[in-house]
Amino acid sequence: MSQRLVEFARSPAGAGEEGQDALYALADRLMGPCRGAANPALVRAAIEAGEDVPVEDEGLDGRSMVHLVAEIGLGAQEVGADALAEAFASFGMFGLTVEDWAQMLGAAERGEAPPVDWGLLEQHADVTGPVRRASDAELVRAWTVLVGLSGFYALYVMHGLLMPALAALRQRIDDFGMFPFLDRIIDINPSPTQYAETLTVCLQPLLDNLYELLMEQLAADRDVFRIRGDERGTAGLMETWMRALQEQAGVGARRPVWGETSAGVA
Template structure:
């Protein structure tokens, strides 16, 4: 066969993709295969000296090529495509379809490490920490605070407080300055005495949730300062040293741990979304209240704020995956939420609502419209826009919303 001519197997892959409205070329398939992103066709030998043939094209090859075609465009780094593919692996893009296959784990690890290196916020933070001795404490505080300002937090105010303000027709209070991370960085660079036991305890409770509250962390720190608990002192020093070294857990994680971290992160996203939307008047049910209680009982609301975004970029997704690696507290929260959801899956059930999940969403949109004056008009304007969009594109919105909380519709065969 002439060089560059597509094999019969690749021609079949292209035909199957074309039937889905996806256009790929033979050179793209070969390029992805050469980069280790696309499986090679399984071949059957014909006997000594007679070569081999591809009897059947593996559906995984076709589905993997479809995933790459969705995310990889000319001029775009392949590692971004791998991250987006990793985020959707296992999910059905349309009802009744098989789940998206997993990308090669080696490619995922490479993409996660690359994301950690190129993320501008990570580089800025590492530069600041590396030069902390020259900059001094005040300059470090200013630099890290500016870094956090460029990525505003959505969850510094508890959703119950936001909801109460909106219902009272008041503007929700702004969150307090996000000082926890600043204190953590300062302690890593200059020692725990730089910020004091109480401030460091608050920060440790947020970013190292080892089943300890801020009060318990403060007791540990004071015991360490007095030399009464060498083990506690060693723990604090290790955690701060890890932060100062800015090493990613991706490199030392096993393949299974990387996949588990992805599962936990994406599993927490819808729970956190429902948790935060309580502040924007999402209709409440006993099931939703129980899920919020799980998050609050674990003291993880602020932690989730730092690592979960409603519409994450590939780099932010990679940041979240890294945060969920080898984190027993995060894993425990995920398991507790899944257990609570299994015990009460009817989280969208409202009295008198016979339209199921879509009826629940329509009630929410109407509630938002009714509270136009609240929050300086912000909640109402959001509700009005979304409600009008809902009426114009009901089928498309249904698909989008089901994808977001598809786990909640498992009884309909949706993942």
């Protein structure tokens, strides 16, 4: 999908004002709505307070990244700093807002900061090339990173569904402001197209490094999957979580929970 957009932007069909309109129309057809999930902390707070779960209607649509594709075909001057700021912010990296990006890009445009090397963006616009050039070992590593980050992303999201513990892992992700970015690229049940798109991203050192940091945290923190003071370990965590869900849902009759037998917790 990304490669098709880039090829269109670089073709004669993508030139001029009409070409730009056609590029945005193509992005709409290929990508569809790309809004991320509501922040898990806000979801959890709403559930615990008995309020409606927030819907991020005002959030940036991931399709804003097409502004970067337009820059590749038309140039930064034609696209404009405001649109490019929106594109960078839509990735959600490092917690930077549209205003943050606009300030940085505007300063560069006015000569108050080092100029932006847009040629670097164009050099990395070949999406499928790195996959074709990757060795078997590199592709397997990208798959490992993708599967691992999918798991960490799911655990982060489960915080919004009242799962206890896991604070250290969430903090690691938050330290780098990477949850919004993961929320854009990770899908719990991806289609083949989504899987292929994400696998190409996981070839990049940024996500490889994030995966390594999270794996190190997982290995160093023996209490990640247990509630401090609960000697039952993971079974205790799961029982506490299931009970919280049942209580929140207003379940009257108590039902057996995961890991529990007639003799107690297995």
